[in-house]
Amino acid sequence: MIKKNEILSLGKKSLLLSFGVCLFAASTLNAAPEKLRVVGSWSSLSLYKEYEKPYWKKGFKKEFPKTKVRLSSLGQVKLKGAAVYRQLSKGVFDVVSTVGGYVISDSQTLAGLDFPAIANDIQTAKKVVDAYSPILDEALEKDFNSKLISVVPYPSQVLFCKEKISSLADLKGKKVRASGWTVAEFLDGVGATGITMSYSEVPQSLQRGVIDCAVTGSLSGYSSGWGEVSEYLYPLPIGGWAFVITAMNLDTWNSFSKDEQKKLVSSVNTQIVSPAWEKSNYETNEGEKCLTNRDCSYGKANTMKLVEVKEADKELSRKVLIENVIPKWVEKVPADVVEKWNNTVGKVVDITAK
Known part of the structure; x- marks a missing residue:
């Protein structure tokens, strides 16, 4: 005969098991999507060639091996101005990287990031981006149903x-x-x-x-x-600085778990954002040398x-x-x-x- 305290113990174990199953289900309810349609920036420039393409083809795949990435560039999709972000808002694309100035016709808030001659050096430009990023994030969600992933500069x-x-x-x-x-x-x-x-x-x-x-x-x-x-x-x-803003469709973003979202942003920062900021400063100076008959x-x-x-x-x-x-x-x-x-x-x- 099973004693009363044994019944209670079995009941507690069953409850804990059920609770654990629920937690596991909740943690896997949001998981990385099976595929991503990504539009990178201009394929002829180093940002795409050295950082975006390697990341989406290799770096992202290492972090999210079950997600297939279909990568194209602004030149390939041939959508002018804000059209590429409009398609992002509709879910035609999952991720888009484009120059903020191209899309301000549909979101004038974005123009506040990059006024003419407001940042005469890259250190000030970085402070401006860090300060304004929360406002950019709000604007992207409101105007394009998307989430801010990163901001990097082209040369000045x-x-x-x-x-x-x-x-x-x-x-x-x-x-x-x-x-x-x-x-x-x-x-x-x-x-x-x-x-x-x-x-x-x-x-x-x-x-x-x-x-x-x-x-x-x-x-x-x-x-x-x-x-x-x-x-x-x-x-x-x-x-x-012609900042390139990368945004992800909000529905796609929400399909990632919280831990996956953190991992995604961290990998983008490590493999695209940090090296691209350093390279932009180098390219600004190197471009001047190449244009003005110095060592290039x-x-x-x-x-x-x-x-x-x-x-x-x-x-x-x-x-x-x-x-x-x-x-x-x-x-x-x-x-x-x-x-x-x-x-x-x-x-x-x-x-x-x-």
Whole structure:
């Protein structure tokens, strides 16, 4: 005969076993998806070739061996502007890496990350990103049903000109290819005319005199032949840093368990974010060398003339940013976004948006 205390003991064991099964079921309810459709950044540049592609093809697979990854690049999907993030929001893609400036038409909050000449060195740029990332995360969820995974910079976006310039004052009356509306506003503020055109059209437009100057990263410009049709390089980052924002569809993100989410972000930080930030600083300096007839580790150097950045131009840039660019942005975003910017990026750079 089974005694009463034995019945109670068996009941407790059964309850504990059931509880353990429930915990196991809960821990495995959210698990890495069977497949991911990933869109990386521009395949011709080092961010994709050296970090994104190796990570999604090897690093991610090592962490999540049961998940199949289908990787493409911005050039392959051929979706302009914010279209690629719209497809991300619908779940057509699971992960997308693209330049924040490309998608601000659908989310003006993102423009607060990368104003022209707000960060003249990579150390300040990193502080800006760290401060603004929580606001970016909120905006991505609201506007694109997605989760912020990472932010990394391309080399600082500097000025290529065909005719001689010695300062920003020399841009007055010139037509300059801008990388986005904030850069166009900045150019208007110094008396130039911001022109919108595709990246691939720039070298021919410079050669034919359709535009006088253009803005892009130093090494990007070298790799794309801009140094062969331009004569003067002005390394003031009036185009910001062209931050590449990587986001994951929110439904896909939520399919990972909490532990898997942490593992994913940690591996991205280790294998993409940290080395890419270091490489961006190197490429900014190396691009200048390759463009201005110094030792170039990427090939034959161009013969552009490097124009020394004037302290007066740094002051002018700040003035134009505060008086021309930021007020236009304030008109485009809700008041709470402005308040959040002031409490984050504003404190880093000592500017109050209003």
